Amino acid sequence: MRGDFGGRLRLSILDHTPVSSGSTLGDAFWHSTRLAELAEQVGYERYWVAEHHNMPWLASSSPAVLVAHVAARTTRLRVGSGGIMLPNYAPLAVVEQFGMLEELHPGRIDLGLGRSSGGDQIASHALRRTDQDYAPLLAELLAFFRGDFPEGHPYGRVTAVPGQGTMPSIWLLGSGTYSAQLAGAIGLPFGHGGHFAAANSVAAVEAYRQSFRPSPACRGRTQSSQWELSAPKPTKLPSATTTQRTSALCAICLAPQVRCSRPTKSKPGRQDHGPLLRSSTSRSSSRPTS
Numbered sequence: 001m002r003g004d005f006g007g008r009l010r011l012s013i014l015d016h017t018p019v020s021s022g023s024t025l026g027d028a029f030w031h032s033t034r035l036a037e038l039a040e041q042v043g044y045e046r047y048w049v050a051e052h053h054n055m056p057w058l059a060s061s062s063p064a065v066l067v068a069h070v071a072a073r074t075t076r077l078r079v080g081s082g083g084i085m086l087p088n089y090a091p092l093a094v095v096e097q098f099g100m101l102e103e104l105h106p107g108r109i110d111l112g113l114g115r116s117s118g119g120d121q122i123a124s125h126a127l128r129r130t131d132q133d134y135a136p137l138l139a140e141l142l143a144f145f146r147g148d149f150p151e152g153h154p155y156g157r158v159t160a161v162p163g164q165g166t167m168p169s170i171w172l173l174g175s176g177t178y179s180a181q182l183a184g185a186i187g188l189p190f191g192h193g194g195h196f197a198a199a200n201s202v203a204a205v206e207a208y209r210q211s212f213r214p215s216p217a218c219r220g221r222t223q224s225s226q227w228e229l230s231a232p233k234p235t236k237l238p239s240a241t242t243t244q245r246t247s248a249l250c251a252i253c254l255a256p257q258v259r260c261s262r263p264t265k266s267k268p269g270r271q272d273h274g275p276l277l278r279s280s281t282s283r284s285s286s287r288p289t290s
Contacts, residue, residue: 010045017060028059036070040077048082053119064097071105080110083173085118091141099163109168177207184208187215
């Protein structure tokens with residue numbers, strides 16, 4: 001790859017962790033791990049894992065777990081989700097999971113967020129997928145990361161640990177113009193699913209560029225826009241008595257011209273210990289046989 005900033009072509013990988021005929025789930029995860037390791041060796045920019053459910057030929061049902069594993073087996077490669085299907089989760093859970101990943105691997109984690117279910121209707125029901133609109137879910141997620149719920153909001157008493165103050169790079173993903181417009185309006189990077197919705201690529205890119213408004217440090221703030229986010233109050237809170245293989249990333253990825261970066265000042269007492277529990281014997285290039 002060319003080293004100069006103006007001419008460098010940044011290549012990335014989107015991995016669906018396919019399960020090949022005659023192979024096991026363990027084989028699929030081993031191949032994904034090796035792919036990430038090789039991608040780092042040859043200079044790829046990032047490695048993302050998808051989210052799919054009820055598809056026996058695709059093993060990527062838990063992106064956060066696979067991201068943690070791959071990040072621990074690499075040292076420089078950016079690793080993330082492509083993406084987390086936000087309506088499948090409580091925003092607080094996503095914040096705590098990816099806040100922990102960012103603490104373990106500072107500056108290397110991407111949180112790509114999507115709107116679909118990653119599965120069929122039955123799987124979506126089994127996941128307890130919410131019917132809540134996407135924008136309020138995104139607003140809640142950002143508010144947990146930033147710790148800036150409006151005064152009097154009941155979730156203002158909840159601190160995401162880890163998560164609050166430790167926000168990874170957040171991308172909005174989509175196959176049409178909705179997420180493109182939303183990402184542009186709040187100043188977040190956008191990734192278009194050109195590998196399965198190529199017909200929408202031009203429209204999505206144009207929508208993103210037309211709606212883009214710079215936001216300081218990609219904190220999700222806008223001046224005035226129809227997409228301005230505000231976390232609504234929940235309709236009801238529980239009371240104290242309640243029972244308690246692989247495809248190349250041919251998607252079009254756009255980042256704001258105003259580059260987003262983490263503060264360079266380290267937290268007191270914080271050190272980057274790198275990947276955990278990794279020894280020279282654990283990185284064998286051949287899958288062990290049982």
